Amino acid sequence: MKKLIKNDRGFTLIEILLVIALLMIIAALVKANTVGLTRSIQLRTAANSIKNQLICAKTRALGDSHVHCGVFFDTTSVPHRVLTFFDKGISGLYEKETDDVYMPPYNLPPGITLSIRGDDANNAIVFRGDGSTYIHGMQLSVTDSNDHEKIISVLPSTGRIKVINP
Numbered sequence: 001m002k003k004l005i006k007n008d009r010g011f012t013l014i015e016i017l018l019v020i021a022l023l024m025i026i027a028a029l030v031k032a033n034t035v036g037l038t039r040s041i042q043l044r045t046a047a048n049s050i051k052n053q054l055i056c057a058k059t060r061a062l063g064d065s066h067v068h069c070g071v072f073f074d075t076t077s078v079p080h081r082v083l084t085f086f087d088k089g090i091s092g093l094y095e096k097e098t099d100d101v102y103m104p105p106y107n108l109p110p111g112i113t114l115s116i117r118g119d120d121a122n123n124a125i126v127f128r129g130d131g132s133t134y135i136h137g138m139q140l141s142v143t144d145s146n147d148h149e150k151i152i153s154v155l156p157s158t159g160r161i162k163v164i165n166p
């Protein structure tokens with residue numbers, strides 16, 4: 001009489017399918033969290049990049065009291081752009097024909113928009129040699145496709161620049 005030997009060293013098809021299903025559920029959860037995290041990072045990066053453009057313009061203006069340096073916010077182009085320039089007319093406005101670009105423009109990433117809030121309808125902030133600005137009561141709002149926003153504020157009297165999380 002022969003003895004039957006049972007081989008218990010493998011996985012059943014059901015066990016393998018269960019592991020695959022669990023891995024797919026975990027991957028779907030990770031992907032959903034990663035998309036939100038990526039959007040959050042893009043929004044924060046865009047706000048900080050605009051803040052850095054403003055800081056560069058202010059620093060350049062502080063370096064020479066005869067030089068007025070500003071940042072123009074082009075909300076009509078796609079994608080929205082931020083441009084740092086020398087204000088030759090000392091007008092507080094960006095004049096494409098006369099003002100020289102100081103730095104390469106910063107293009108906002110896809111899905112990130114820029115809007116301007118405040119009393120002034122001007123699309124530029126120009127810093128004087130003492131660090132103050134021509135614009136009063138203006139805030140910049142950087143928004144992603146999910147309506148998360150960062151607000152960039154410039155205090156006119158001192159030129160203090162900060163990013164606010166509403």
